[in-house]
Ligand SMILES: Nc1ncnc2c1ncn2[C@@H]1O[C@H](COP(=O)(O)OP(=O)(O)O)[C@@H](O)[C@H]1O
């Protein structure tokens with residue numbers, strides 16, 4: 163589905179991604195892990211065109227996305243749930259969700275997709291007229307996910323969806339990610355919480371020094387003490 167090859171990103175003179183290559187196979191959940199500041203968010207931003215890669219290729223079902231504008235990449239089928247959720251606090255839940263569909267004109271399909279988001283997250287249907295800023299952290303994360311789903315993506319990028327959530331709702335987030343995957347969405351998830359990554363992902367890649375340092379099936383890799391110690395600081 164998504165093939166990332168030899169991706170290179172620098173901020174001015176600082177090279178953050180030197181040579182990053184990995185695949186996200188269709189229908190799978192793949193985790194991208196790495197220490198703080200290792201470049202995980204930079205990878206996602208490069209995939210969605212928010213930062214421009216210096217070199218490399220990002221192909222979605224064969225279509226080259228590297229170098230395209232964010233709106234073109236969204237239309238090609240990649241959507242991002244940003245780190246820190248980033249919902250508009252003074253807008254209602256429904257308005258936030260509808261923002262995800264601003265580039266679309268297919269009204270009937272937009273209405274269908276909104277219903278699908280409310281079916282996935284019934285709390286959001288109940289609170290659709292509430293200001294997003296008045297919701298709990300977990301509910302705001304649902305809004306951010308729902309907004310990304312409103313672009314009708316083929317591949318969803320999630321940047322630390324469990325970060326800052328109360329432990330009691332982290333399990334709900336895991337269930338939501340698994341349910342999205344059952345609905346045929348291909349997912350690339352960045353997580354600091356190795357437990358969350360292990361619970362959802364089939365494959366995992368660990369970023370270090372601007373490259374993928376280790377990769378493999380999530381079972382095995384993410385319970386290997388040497389991997390946790392060397393790359394993830396635990
Ligand atoms: N817009 C930016 N300008 C300059 N440096 C940046 C910018 N964004 C991130 N960085 C730097 O790039 C590195 C990787 O950041 P980031 O991708 O956010 O890492 P992670 O998500 O793994 O914590 C960090 O050293 C960070 O300070």
Ligand SMILES: [Mg+2]
Nearest residue numbers: 202203204245
């Ligand atoms: Mg980050």
